[in-house]
């Protein structure tokens with residue numbers, strides 16, 4: 001562990017000084033996180049009479065049941081490793097007051113993810129999206145490690161997915177708390193779970209999602225009942241503190257920083273870290289995103305003018321060149337015959353096929369959308385899809401070109417016949433909230 005820290009930080013945390021400043025002086029890279037992952041994957045943690053693979057016990061000064069930091073429940077979400085590295089550095093600095101179990105949720109997918117990254121580090125993160133769950137030998141997607149069958153405890157352990165779920169549950173029964181660190185396809189930064197408001201004291205993440213699990217399970221098929229780790233761990237009486245976060249875009253440099261900063265504020269609050277958090281002030285004020293039931297493209301307002309050959313694209317209205325959204329690569333123009341056509345921006349500048357009407361562009365996570373704002377357009381009919389009410393969307397429909405393996409992203413463009421099946425987003429009502437911290 002000490003070698004790993006020296007290798008990554010080029011610093012000896014046992015030397016004293018301002019721990020928080022020393023830890024956050026280094027910007028953690030994917031190469032750093034990969035090293036942490038391989039050390040943890042090669043370790044076992046003894047807990048409750050069982051040796052749990054792909055987990056590590058980080059020694060603290062004091063007694064009591066350990067606290068767990070869960071990373072990479074989804075293999076392509078490496079930010080949680082930064083939280084585990086923080087605990088290792090605290091231990092090295094003698095500023096960890098209780099043992100921590102650092103654990104990789106899905107070691108198979110995590111190893112596949114980093115192997116793919118090492119082979120082609122310049123490919124964009126979407127190309128590694130399949131390692132969210134991992135791939136079987138025949139290249140098919142393995143089951144999601146955060147979607148666990150209800151009867152997982154009585155199933156045979158020959159299936160690695162079930163075996164890992166049982167191991168994670170065993171850890172859950174022997175810790176006093178857990179933080180589950182995720183990242184997202186877009187820039188989603190929020191607290192997804194918190195059992196106690198006080199655990200968010202001095203949190204660097206000030207957005208709170210409310211009702212996410214309920215919104216997702218309301219939509220799950222009834223044939224295969226599944227639960228998330230949150231719902232599995234929530235009833236355990238030993239879990240005093242349970243938090244979950246989305247730390248931003250999977251491979252952004254900000255995600256490991258937010259993940260470790262959140263972990264420090266949490267551990268400090270719990271009395272587990274004696275080093276202070278990065279954020280010193282606490283107002284108790286957070287932004288609440290209340291998650292509403294899923295919207296499909298059919299739930300958006302649109303006239304009865306779709307044609308069978310329509311394809312529906314995410315879009316923003318723009319009649320002038322200067323209003324084309326910065327992240328647009330194409331536009332939809334209205335031709336003299338009334339039909340619409342797609343052009344790249346370059347094609348449009350060289351030879352416009354018609355009047356500029358829409359910029360085709362991805363909506364960002366939590367982007368505020370006004371009531372009646374155009375959010376998508378069908379080409380060639382030109383049928384506009386507008387927001388039925390004001391909201392900020394999460395898990396917004398993503399480009400099918402970038403995400404060609406996972407239909408749950410709500411891939412666009414959408415065929416006219418599929419609008420009632422393809423997710424547009426989970427809309428959220430946004431408001432301020434004050435927590436009793």
Ligand SMILES: [Zn+2]
Nearest residue numbers: 074077182183
């Ligand atoms: Zn995740």
